[in-house]
Amino acid sequence: MTDRPTPPEPTGPHRDWLDLGPARERAPAAQGAPRPGIGARLGGGLRAAATRASARLGPAAARLGPTAAAAGRTAAGVGRTAAAAVGRLAGHPAARRAAAGAAAAWRPVARLAARVPWLRAACVSVAVLAALCLGYGVYALASLPVNGGLSIEPTASALVVRAQDGQAFATRGVIKGAKLAPKDVPPVLAQAIVAIEDRRFYEHHGVDLRGLARAAFRNAAAGGTREGGSTLTQQLVRMSYLSQDRTLKRKVQEAVLSLWLESQLPKDEILTRYLNTAYFGAGVYGADAAAQRYFGKAAKDLTLAEAAMLAGLVRAPSQLAPHRNLDGARGRAAQVLDAMVETGAIARADGEAAKRAPATVRVPTETPVGTNYFVDTVADTVRGLIGAGPADATVRTTLDLTLQNIAESVVARRLDQEGERRRIAQGALVALAPDGAILAMVGGRDYAESQFNRVTQARRQPGSLFKLFVYLAALKAGYRPDSAMVDRPTQVGEWEPENYGGRYRGAVTVRSAFAHSINTVAVQLAESVGIPAVIETARGLGIQSDLPNLPSLALGSAETTLLELTRAYAAVAAGAETVEPYGVRQILSRDQPLYTRPPAAPAPARDAAARAGMLDLLSAVVREGTGKNARVSVPSGGKTGTTQDSRDAWFIGFTSDLVVGVWLGNDDNAPMDGVTGGDLPAQIWRDFVTQAIAARAKSAKAERTAPQPQPRPEAAAAVEPAEPRPARPSLRGVPAVIDTGTLDFDGRPVKLVGVDGLGGHNARELGRYLRRRDVACAPAGEGGTYRCTLDGQDLSELILFNGGGRAAGDATPDLLAAEEQARSNRIGIWRR
Numbered sequence: 001m002t003d004r005p006t007p008p009e010p011t012g013p014h015r016d017w018l019d020l021g022p023a024r025e026r027a028p029a030a031q032g033a034p035r036p037g038i039g040a041r042l043g044g045g046l047r048a049a050a051t052r053a054s055a056r057l058g059p060a061a062a063r064l065g066p067t068a069a070a071a072g073r074t075a076a077g078v079g080r081t082a083a084a085a086v087g088r089l090a091g092h093p094a095a096r097r098a099a100a101g102a103a104a105a106w107r108p109v110a111r112l113a114a115r116v117p118w119l120r121a122a123c124v125s126v127a128v129l130a131a132l133c134l135g136y137g138v139y140a141l142a143s144l145p146v147n148g149g150l151s152i153e154p155t156a157s158a159l160v161v162r163a164q165d166g167q168a169f170a171t172r173g174v175i176k177g178a179k180l181a182p183k184d185v186p187p188v189l190a191q192a193i194v195a196i197e198d199r200r201f202y203e204h205h206g207v208d209l210r211g212l213a214r215a216a217f218r219n220a221a222a223g224g225t226r227e228g229g230s231t232l233t234q235q236l237v238r239m240s241y242l243s244q245d246r247t248l249k250r251k252v253q254e255a256v257l258s259l260w261l262e263s264q265l266p267k268d269e270i271l272t273r274y275l276n277t278a279y280f281g282a283g284v285y286g287a288d289a290a291a292q293r294y295f296g297k298a299a300k301d302l303t304l305a306e307a308a309m310l311a312g313l314v315r316a317p318s319q320l321a322p323h324r325n326l327d328g329a330r331g332r333a334a335q336v337l338d339a340m341v342e343t344g345a346i347a348r349a350d351g352e353a354a355k356r357a358p359a360t361v362r363v364p365t366e367t368p369v370g371t372n373y374f375v376d377t378v379a380d381t382v383r384g385l386i387g388a389g390p391a392d393a394t395v396r397t398t399l400d401l402t403l404q405n406i407a408e409s410v411v412a413r414r415l416d417q418e419g420e421r422r423r424i425a426q427g428a429l430v431a432l433a434p435d436g437a438i439l440a441m442v443g444g445r446d447y448a449e450s451q452f453n454r455v456t457q458a459r460r461q462p463g464s465l466f467k468l469f470v471y472l473a474a475l476k477a478g479y480r481p482d483s484a485m486v487d488r489p490t491q492v493g494e495w496e497p498e499n500y501g502g503r504y505r506g507a508v509t510v511r512s513a514f515a516h517s518i519n520t521v522a523v524q525l526a527e528s529v530g531i532p533a534v535i536e537t538a539r540g541l542g543i544q545s546d547l548p549n550l551p552s553l554a555l556g557s558a559e560t561t562l563l564e565l566t567r568a569y570a571a572v573a574a575g576a577e578t579v580e581p582y583g584v585r586q587i588l589s590r591d592q593p594l595y596t597r598p599p600a601a602p603a604p605a606r607d608a609a610a611r612a613g614m615l616d617l618l619s620a621v622v623r624e625g626t627g628k629n630a631r632v633s634v635p636s637g638g639k640t641g642t643t644q645d646s647r648d649a650w651f652i653g654f655t656s657d658l659v660v661g662v663w664l665g666n667d668d669n670a671p672m673d674g675v676t677g678g679d680l681p682a683q684i685w686r687d688f689v690t691q692a693i694a695a696r697a698k699s700a701k702a703e704r705t706a707p708q709p710q711p712r713p714e715a716a717a718a719v720e721p722a723e724p725r726p727a728r729p730s731l732r733g734v735p736a737v738i739d740t741g742t743l744d745f746d747g748r749p750v751k752l753v754g755v756d757g758l759g760g761h762n763a764r765e766l767g768r769y770l771r772r773r774d775v776a777c778a779p780a781g782e783g784g785t786y787r788c789t790l791d792g793q794d795l796s797e798l799i800l801f802n803g804g805g806r807a808a809g810d811a812t813p814d815l816l817a818a819e820e821q822a823r824s825n826r827i828g829i830w831r832r
Contacts, residue, residue, distance in 0.1 A: 158392040159382060160296075161375055163401045164437075164585070167813065168296060168394075169368060170375045175392050177289030179276050180299060182268040188304045189287060190271055191345035192311035196336045198232040199343055202267055206233045206258035233258045236274045275299075280313045281321030292392065294322055296362040304346065305354040309333040322361050330358045330791065358792045368821055370408040373443030373453045374399055378583045385595045386587055393594065396586040398437035402695045405816040407431060407440040410687045412823065414680060415445055422673040424680070425666045428454035428562055429688065432570050432659045435602060436579040439658070454663065459545060459559040460648045464517045464677070465641030466556030468568065469538040471514055471617060474525040475610040477533070481511040481617055490520040492551040497523050500642070500676075514617040515625030517640060519555055526554035541568035542578050556641065566652055566661035572618070573637070573654035575611050576602030618654075627651065629682035632689050640677030647671050651681035658692060660685055728779040731786070735775055737767040740805040743775065743788065750777050752796045753785040754811035758829065762804050785810065803828015 158175035162168050194201045200208050208231050230238070237257045261270065280290035287310060288299040295306050302310070312332030313320050322329035337351040378397055386393070411427045418424060431440040443453035452458070475481075487505040490497060497519045505518065513521035526534055534554065535547045545560040547553060563581055571579040579602050587595040605611045618637030621627040626640040630653050638653025647669055652661040662681040665672065675681075731750060735743035741757025743750045757763070775795065777788040788795040799805050800815055803822040806829070807815055823830040 158293075159379055160392070160394040161378060162394060162396050163399045163813075164397065164439075165401070165813075166396070167401065168362070169399075169401060169817065170371055171293075172375060172379055173392075174283040175289045175293045177284070177286050177292055177299070177392070179286070180272055180288055182272045184300055185268075185272055185275060185287075186300055186302050186307060188346075189275070189299065189302055189307040189310065191340055191343075192307045192336050193232070193271070193275065193314070195339040195343045195345055196311050197235070197314065199339075201232050201271070204231060206231060206260075206262035207255050230254075231258065232274050233262055233270055236270060236277060237261060239277050240273075278314045279317050280310060281317035282323060294361050295359065303354075303359070304337075304350060305333065305357060306359040308336040308340070308354060309359045312336045322359070326361065326793065327791065333358060360792055368817055369447050370442065370820055371399070371404060372447040372451070373455065374404070374438065374441040374583065376443075376451070376453060377438075377441065377456060381582075381584050382587060385584070392589065394588045395584055396588075397583050398433070398439060398585060399441075399583065400439045401813040401817060402699070403431055403440040403692050405813070405820045406691045406695065407442050407688055408820055409823070410684055410691070411442050412445070414684050414687070418680060419445075422675055422680075423666070423670065424664050424672050424675060425670075426454060426664070427684070428458070428663045429684065430455045430563055430566050430661050431688070431692070432566060432579070432581060434570065434574040434579075434657060434659065436567060436570060436581045438581055438583040450667075452667070455562045455661075457561070458663075458667075459561055460663065460665065461559055461643045462556040462565055462650060463641035463643040463648060464519075464522075464556060465565055465639055465650050465652060466538075466553070466558070467514065467517070467522045468572065468614070468618075468639060469534050469541070469543075470522050470526045470529075470554050471510070472541075472572070472610060472614050473529045473533045473537040474510070475613045476537070476607050477529045479510055479525070481509065481613050481620075483510045484508075485510060485513055485521045485524065487513065487518050487520050490523050492523060492527060495551055497552075497555060511617055511620050512625075515620040515623075517621075517626050522554050523551065526551065538568070540578065541571050542580070543568060556643070562650075562661050562663050565650075566659060569618075569639070569652045569654060569661070570659040571602070571605070572611060572614050573659055574602060575605050575608065577605050578602065622653065626676075626678040627653065627682050629678055630686045630689075632686055632693070634693060636689070638682075638685070640682065642676040642678075645671035646673070646675045649675045649679065649681050650677045651685045653682075653685055653689075655689060655693070657696075658689060660688060662688075728784075730779070731777045732774065734772060735770065737763050737770065739763045740766050740799050741808070743777070745777075750786045750788070751784060752799070753780040753787050754796045754808050754815040755799055756806045756808045758805050762829070766799065766804055803830050805829070 158171055158173040160168055160175075161170040161172070198208070200210065204210075234254050237254050265273075275287040277285065278287070279285050280287070280293075282290075282293055284290050284293045290310050290313070291297055291299040291302055291306070294310075295302070309322060309329050309332070312329065312335065313322075315332075319325065320329045320332050334355050337346070337354055340346045341348050341351045374397075378395060382393065382395055407429050411429055415424060415427055426445055427442070428444060429440065429442040430438065433439055441455055443455045443457075444450050471479075485508055487499070487508050489504065499519050500517065504520070505512075505516075508516075508518065508521065510521070510525075512518075531549050531551065531553055535549065538547060543560055543564050545558060545564060547558045550557065567579050567581050570581075571577065582597065584595070585597050586593060615637060618639060619635070621639050622630050622636050627638050630636065630638055630651060632655070634655050636653055636655050638651060641650035641652075642648070648663065648665045649672065650661070650663050652659070654660070662684050664675060664681055664684075731745045731748065733745055735745050735750070738744050738749060739757030739759045740762050741752050741755035743752065770790070773790060775788050775790050777786040779785075780787040790798065794814075796811075796815055797818045800807060800811075800818040801822055807819040811819070822828055
């Protein structure tokens, strides 16, 4: 018994498509068999053509490199295998009997043709045409491409970024997902793909002649290409081996390879490989990757509505990708559901239910612009912790989306109002929790224009901010806040520092000198304790930048970053020896933890008395000194900083649970127009902290008023039942628009949650958008507001995302994020 030749082992990105297992055994040849007929000779001819093609392709592929050479051997192997299959089919007894019957039927025609010249000419023409078709088929088979199929660029593994509350808000890289096995393919996804792409998939053998005829008829009736006739097997062959060119040669190659593939693999395996290869938009290939990208789940967990949406994407993934065109994707999913009903895959009631509750994108595929600076920082941290692993990962971060939106809005508003007039091009803000967790980060005015992070990468002179280390070193050396100093002209060698404004106050206390940022006293203290002691104090609080041993260091002549300075102030505010800023709490890969930050509180400071004195000085800055513009409703402290010619302006301050640093300046180090740390930076700090306090108070109240677990029946019996309040009804229908935050359902006004509505043009645009469209509204909390949905989407979010209104005081983090996205994209009311 002899084995059929097995295709050579392929290499490269598509080797698994040809890994078909051991070849099937052939039946032994009969002794004394008659000479092979024309079918067997055709098979032999095809094998010879394939061998010659292999001989031609082999050297050419060798010149293209190892991978191309392997692909050439693969293509030649496919050709030889296909030719062998044709030969075996032709040599089958039934085929020989059919050939003998055809020959017998042909003999009378041949005798007639010998007597009738025109019939003889017609037979010769048919024979020549058949020979040409056969020759073209052999040519198409012999010229299979050595490097065909999809070419997928290597990409970094995907990183899904979640905020501190678990909400996914950003992704980086391309989600790769897992290769599905036939048993892992959910039935609803398989049924959806077959229903919309190839209804006769389980009936044809690779090429569907009936489907081709139907597509040709419909395209002719439509006057253009409206429907394709390719089967799923043909699409898989095209994606795996061939180019996307619309040529006759490619079609012939596609048909031959499809017939061969169907003879080697079961239908379920072909369908699975198709799902693992297909492109679903947003840079993802394969059904599992698409399920994770759009819905945040594995393919095996897809619902009917989600499976229908994915099945609808393969025809036009770039146009219908739901993160960009959710309405289009839902419309296509509805067509898929209708097709599934027509084919009997699902009941009509199930299809209608899936239409009423369409799939919603749950994992963002594009990072909100303002959070990119933070995501860059987190991505670098993840690479440092786990390396560039091959698997997709999810990172749980410290970012508070509410505070992030507040920070972006505050910085943008102040720069929009004052930036051009006062020659300020850039600003940065970072907010830390007392333990160093990064709660918000604004690395610049516009990430789209500049990805340079001015929180972590910009090294600037801190000016008077650096006096923190001078005064703390002095307090460690025995000075007290009430110690007497003299503000007078001071000279160190040839250097003679001056105060801001050029005047001297005479006798002052250490507290007053720090509060009013007197330069001469800072230099005197630095000379008293020694610059090395100042450097040691700065190092202990986390300053890692280069600090030269020069007298001018006392006034902040060294360059450092906003994050380094803010962590130093955080350590003083928390009474900790040092505080380490961090943005990553946990890293997971397929629900398996790769890294978890250990819970550890910062170690208490060893110099408690000096730290207490330093807090006294920092509070005096806000209470009576240069930082009065930063006063808020809770106890606070901080320090201003301004460099020569107003090239940099800083304010770093703290409350009991927040440490916030602000910087303003220009990337080219150009001077601003008289901006000091106690001016705009202190005002930005105050605006941010005031809103952050309100947001946190509201969040804490919501947690306190959250529904509690129901008491046990025996305990509930002893509780006096409260008088029930009438429940507000849910509403549904086609509303009128009062303003972009208020709808009218037959005389009943409905206030949308989280939206301060606008009238005029914006209201008219919303009215046109909602015309004859069904809106469903449900009560949302005790404020009398409603949360309304349109085609499964939150209407408040749609309005804010398109710049049709402003976020109200009851806006949730997702609504604030939608408003910020509109502002970043400069659309609607944010257009400028």
